[in-house]
Amino acid sequence: MIEAVGLTKRYGAKTAVDDLSFQVRPGAVTGFLGPNGSGKSTTMRMILGLDSPTAGHVTIGGHPYRSLPNAPRQVGALLDAKGVHGGRTARNHLLSLAQLAGIPAARVDEVLGVVGLQDVAKRRTSGFSLGMGQRLGIAAALLGDPQVLLFDEPVNGLDPEGIHWVRNLMKMLAAEGRTVFVSSHLMSEMALTADHLIVIGRGRLLSDMSVTDFISANSADFARVRVPEDGPEDRQKLTATLVEAGGRVMSEPGGALRVTGLPLPRISDLAHGCDVRLWELSPHQASLEEAYMRLTQGLVDYRSTDDAKAGLAEPPPLDAYGYPIGGHVDEPVAPVEVPQEGWYAPPPPGPRPAPAHSPAAEPSPAAEPSSAVPAGEQTSKDLR
Amino acid sequence: MASVPAVLTSEWTKIRSVSSTTWTLISAFVVTVVMGAALSALLNATFDDLSEAEQATFDPTFVSFSGTVLGQLAMVVFGVLVVGTEYSSGMIRTSLAAVPQRATFLFSKIAVAGVLALVVGLLTSFVSFFLSQAMLGDRGTDIGADNVLRAVVGGGLYMGLIAIFSMGVAAMLRSSMLSLGILMPFFFLVSQILAAVPGAKDVARYFPDQAGSKIMQVVPDAMNTDPAPYGPWGGLGIMVLWVLAAVLGGFLVLKNRDA
Numbered sequence: 001m002i003e004a005v006g007l008t009k010r011y012g013a014k015t016a017v018d019d020l021s022f023q024v025r026p027g028a029v030t031g032f033l034g035p036n037g038s039g040k041s042t043t044m045r046m047i048l049g050l051d052s053p054t055a056g057h058v059t060i061g062g063h064p065y066r067s068l069p070n071a072p073r074q075v076g077a078l079l080d081a082k083g084v085h086g087g088r089t090a091r092n093h094l095l096s097l098a099q100l101a102g103i104p105a106a107r108v109d110e111v112l113g114v115v116g117l118q119d120v121a122k123r124r125t126s127g128f129s130l131g132m133g134q135r136l137g138i139a140a141a142l143l144g145d146p147q148v149l150l151f152d153e154p155v156n157g158l159d160p161e162g163i164h165w166v167r168n169l170m171k172m173l174a175a176e177g178r179t180v181f182v183s184s185h186l187m188s189e190m191a192l193t194a195d196h197l198i199v200i201g202r203g204r205l206l207s208d209m210s211v212t213d214f215i216s217a218n219s220a221d222f223a224r225v226r227v228p229e230d231g232p233e234d235r236q237k238l239t240a241t242l243v244e245a246g247g248r249v250m251s252e253p254g255g256a257l258r259v260t261g262l263p264l265p266r267i268s269d270l271a272h273g274c275d276v277r278l279w280e281l282s283p284h285q286a287s288l289e290e291a292y293m294r295l296t297q298g299l300v301d302y303r304s305t306d307d308a309k310a311g312l313a314e315p316p317p318l319d320a321y322g323y324p325i326g327g328h329v330d331e332p333v334a335p336v337e338v339p340q341e342g343w344y345a346p347p348p349p350g351p352r353p354a355p356a357h358s359p360a361a362e363p364s365p366a367a368e369p370s371s372a373v374p375a376g377e378q379t380s381k382d383l384r
Numbered sequence: 385m386a387s388v389p390a391v392l393t394s395e396w397t398k399i400r401s402v403s404s405t406t407w408t409l410i411s412a413f414v415v416t417v418v419m420g421a422a423l424s425a426l427l428n429a430t431f432d433d434l435s436e437a438e439q440a441t442f443d444p445t446f447v448s449f450s451g452t453v454l455g456q457l458a459m460v461v462f463g464v465l466v467v468g469t470e471y472s473s474g475m476i477r478t479s480l481a482a483v484p485q486r487a488t489f490l491f492s493k494i495a496v497a498g499v500l501a502l503v504v505g506l507l508t509s510f511v512s513f514f515l516s517q518a519m520l521g522d523r524g525t526d527i528g529a530d531n532v533l534r535a536v537v538g539g540g541l542y543m544g545l546i547a548i549f550s551m552g553v554a555a556m557l558r559s560s561m562l563s564l565g566i567l568m569p570f571f572f573l574v575s576q577i578l579a580a581v582p583g584a585k586d587v588a589r590y591f592p593d594q595a596g597s598k599i600m601q602v603v604p605d606a607m608n609t610d611p612a613p614y615g616p617w618g619g620l621g622i623m624v625l626w627v628l629a630a631v632l633g634g635f636l637v638l639k640n641r642d643a
Binding site for chain 2: 045048049050051052065066067068071072075077079080082083084085086087088089092093095096097099100101102140
């Protein structure tokens with residue numbers, strides 16, 4: 001059991017982790033999600049006693065990490081796959097860690113076999129790929145057969161087979177009653193692996209619930225409506241009618257409309273009523289990935305308001321974040337309230353823009369200009 | 385809590401499993417011995433060309449340690465790398481997660497690497513002495529002569545202490561490159577130059593290498609060097625104080641900063 005209470009870490013004026021409280025329970029895989037730079041790794045380091053919190057505390061099994069008796073036997077961690085002296089062989093690296101906790105050398109060969117590195121055990125780690133580095137890091141975490149395991153982005157650099165293996169490994173470890181805490185910035189990965197989700201953004205807790213709850217709370221249905229391409233006035237007419245009837249209409253790249261708040265038959269009736277032909281009327285479900293991105297995006301955009309979740313409570317303004325449509329360079333011609341500049345912009349390198357100038361640039365609360373959505377994450381849809 | 389013997393064992397594994405250890409220590413040995421022997425042979429051949437003052441204070445023991453000036457640089461590299469690679473590789477996080485007691489971690493590491501450096505230093509110093517005496521022929525001295533054994537053992541201690549000093553500095557600066565960039569020019573140039581500049585030499589003789597090298601002299605003010613206000617053991621004491629300060633500084637940095 002890992003328990004954080006009011007955990008806060010400031011670097012000068014920058015707050016990396018802000019009043020974070022959560023519990024990680026044994027017997028389940030707990031996913032720790034957040035965009036890059038949201039404070040995941042800092043939190044992990046504080047759990048391991050590497051960084052001292054500015055305020056608050058975090059304990060493992062009731063003890064701060066630094067006062068744990070024989071920590072390597074109780075807690076295993078993968079922090080940085082490249083955190084290995086490149087001139088040392090994989091086996092010697094693990095051996096030096098094993099000796100710290102009085103773990104016999106036979107266990108080193110055992111974990112090398114578990115992670116599939118037995119053939120390269122005598123090779124220097126400088127020649128290792130990122131995936132091999134991850135495996136070596138996982139081996140180091142497993143070394144002491146600990147009850148608590150922390151993995152910081154364990155699937156980075158792994159091939160599909162490796163990802164599958166890590167997924168099963170974590171589930172297996174949790175099934176044995178261990179506490180498994182896995183960070184990731186990929187919702188899709190966590191949706192498949194984790195039982196419980198802790199989502200943070202900008203160092204703040206956004207969500208702490210089981211995956212099932214997260215799905216039912218955050219995903220929502222919408223209808224996609226497409227009108228003939230030769231009638232832009234039809235499109236506007238239909239939009240006006242739908243909005244009048246109480247629906248929310250947003251434009252998708254590619255010219256379709258995304259309608260929420262109205263059942264499909266009603267949309268059809270309304271279209272018929274205003275004499276607009278439909279080329280498409282289809283039911284869709286927003287993916288978990290989109291829900292997650294809205295969640296984290298919302299925090300960035302609404303950060304300077306009192307309630308960090310102000311933008312999230314709203315019923316789904318499910319614009320097309322993460323929606324896998326090819327022609328996303330088109331600026332949508334759509335009428336409605338969706339200012340979609342920078343829709344698919346890649347995340348800015350380095351630290352995020354200061355919160356100070358985001359509210360001013362904010363056109364309307366329904367709008368969520370995405371400035372920090374990694375393009376790579378856009379390709380996954382309906383991942384559940 | 386990770387026990388001290390366990391940490392010592394682990395640090396020994398770490399040290400012996402990287403090739404930089406072997407190479408730096410072998411170069412320290414080879415450079416010191418070869419250069420000492422070569423200079424001894426040279427001085428023996430050109431003894432008559434030396435100034436009168438130099439002839440009067442000719443110290444065959446001190447001459448055998450002429451190679452230390454260069455050989456100590458390899459010791460500096462060894463000391464810096466032992467600590468610095470933990471930081472440059474990121475291994476420090478894994479290490480500290482495994483040994484949350486940072487004092488145990490750092491002092492065990494320094495103890496293991498320091499003892500190794502001392503052993504290699506002593507070996508270097510004895511081999512260097514005997515080889516150089518052979519080169520000096522009749523002008524050489526004997527290990528049984530007054531103070532000679534002290535100087536030869538001192539030469540080994542000096543090499544070990546230089547390495548430990550470098551470990552402390554690397555722990556303070558948390559970077560191999562930065563530490564080498566400061567220590568190498570300091571020991572190779574700055575200290576040597578300042579020690580030859582009038583005025584500055586009053587300060588420079590309290591630098592770790594200048595003070596520490598006094599232990600290797602048998603004849604007072606050997607080879608017409610400047611008289612110092614401390615004896616051989618006093619000089620080594622000054623050096624030990626420097627080493628303690630560096631290690632303490634390194635420990636405080638490690639203890640108080642985030643890894």
